[in-house]
Amino acid sequence: MKKDAQYFETIIIGTGFSGLLAAIGLKKKNNNDFVLLERGSDIGGTWRDNSYPGAEVDIPTGLYSISFIPYKFKKKYSPQSELLEYTNYIIDKFDIRRFTKTNQSVAKLTYSDSECLWHVVMESGENYIARFIIDTSGVLANPKTPEIEGAESFQGTKFHTAKWDHSVPYDGKRVGIIGSGCSAAQAVPVMASKVDKLTVFMGKAQWVIPRSDRSYSKAERFITNLPVIRHIKRLMIFSYHEVRFAAFRRYPFTLTISKFIKYLYARTLRKNLEKYIVDEKLRKHMMPDYELGGRRVIPTNKYLPALSRDNVDVDISGIERITPTGIRTKDGKEIPLDIIVYATGFYAYSNMKKALSFQVYGSRGRHLNKEWETEAVSYKGIITSGYPNYFKVNGPNTGTGHSSQLCYMEAMVNYTIKAICAVKRDKSIKAIDVKSHVQKEYVAKMKNTLKLTVWQSSKCSAFYRKNMTGEVTSLSPESVVNFIFSRKWFRLKDYNLLK
Ligand SMILES: Cc1cc2nc3c(=O)[nH]c(=O)nc-3n(C[C@H](O)[C@H](O)[C@H](O)COP(=O)(O)OP(=O)(O)OC[C@H]3O[C@@H](n4cnc5c(N)ncnc54)[C@H](O)[C@@H]3O)c2cc1C
Secondary structure: OOOOOEEEEEEEEOOOHHHHHHHHHHHHOOOOOEEEEOOOOOOOOHHHHOOOOOOEOOOOOOOOOOOOOOOOOOEOOOEHHHHHHHHHHHHHHOOOHHHEEOOOOEEEEEEEOOOOEEEEEEOOOOEEEEEEEEEOOOOOOOEOOOOOOOHHHOOOEEEEHHHOOOOOOOOOOEEEEEOOOHHHHHHHHHHHOOOOEEEEEOOOOOOEEOOOOOEOOHHHHHHOOOHHHHHHHHHHHHHHHHHHHHHHEOOHHHHHHHHHHHHHHHHHHHHHHHHHOOOHHHHHHHOOOOOOOOOOOEEOOOHHHHHOOOOEEEEOOOEEEEEOOEEEEOOOOEEEOOEEEEOOOEOOOOOHHHHOOOEEEOHHHOEHHHHHHHOOOOEOOOEOOOOOOEEEOOOOOOEOOOOOHHHHHHHHHHHHHHHHHHHHHOOOOOEEEEOHHHHHHHHHHHHHHHOOEHHHHOOOOOOOEHHHOOOEOOEOOOOHHHHHHOOOOOOHHHEEEEO
């Protein structure tokens, strides 16, 4: 044991919703010997970092909230500020701050076979030791900024949507936004009304679908937070999204309804493009030539009207290079800019080298980052054979393409806490390592199921695929009901018991 290393029974890495859930879960079971290590200067994950204009959730907060922590949200789809308020409410309610160390960026985890303990090295050089690791360092936590020739020569300001520089006013400025996914679709309408000129450097076509948002009255907020009513409301939203799953997964008995849903969305998008996009070439470009769901769907009513404004231009020719004064496009236009915004997403499991923010060395020197570059696999998306007592919430193939990620995260954290309690109950066990054949069977079953989803069968590129076009590595092929129930019970017999 390193002399200067601090020991905790459990180390939680990250303080987004899954880190908070893990802390609450441990506390509820009276496992209070834990610490949360957070690289940021404050607690909170996604909604602390993504404060770009217009940032908001695209699943109703009735479902995008923790099932046992009600909150009187003011809107159906909350903005980032309210989600951050909710995060802080949870932190205070469960007294999590005193268990947290901020400005603590994990650099390396190494498992010691002789001690059955994890050694944690921080970027600062500090050391920790733990019996259990709960890695909640996030999947959409590491912003992706494409390398564009000339970027360093730009004399204006440039930043990623996940690292918005609020010290730089954009009112009356000439702004270029690179990308046209969810973040861009949210930022464009807000910025368009304030900037002098906005140029959107648009990538591939996206399925833009309508969404109905509204504010809740005081009375509605009170009534829908009464326990029974809250659960009924949650169940209704849950069921609505669960039914939508049929559009993405090919069940033989839902093919007709799935085709019909897709037909309706295609008709609506075509109509909206006719209404808002005058330029025929752009209109054609914006109509996806791949199946609904192949890439992340964008629910918004504000994006297309914003693109039709006089002060908004859309470039589809592509970026040739960034110049000191702006961007030169492939069709030879020089676009002068004061600010460049990268709305270019994150390294999910599409690029393993960059997706994980630290190195993980398991039993007998195994190297998770290297192994996952070849094939990102684990058991139930949580624990990987060869990495005892290391639980990664939101591991490979645990993302949702149709519902609230918080439902999945609760299921994964509950499973993890059950596993930790089971290990602690039997005093002879030091650690557990999932049996490799159990993991193999699970992975094979999941890969077969993935073939039945639009995410895998679609021909387009997406951030949830390996190297953007390969196997689906981020999304789960399971419905939420299936996902929750297949992680409801922890079975010690799936594991090798290290004594
Ligand atoms: C812009 C945006 C919009 C989204 N909208 C939706 C939505 O509408 N619906 C939905 O279901 N999901 C949405 N998501 C997905 C969202 O990420 C999840 O819903 C959820 O918030 C993830 O929580 P988490 O705790 O797993 O990870 P995160 O919230 O990403 O937290 C990870 C934490 O780990 C910390 N960390 C990372 N590396 C280290 C390290 N080396 N050392 C220490 N700390 C580290 C990070 O700083 C961060 O605080 C969205 C994501 C983004 C980025």
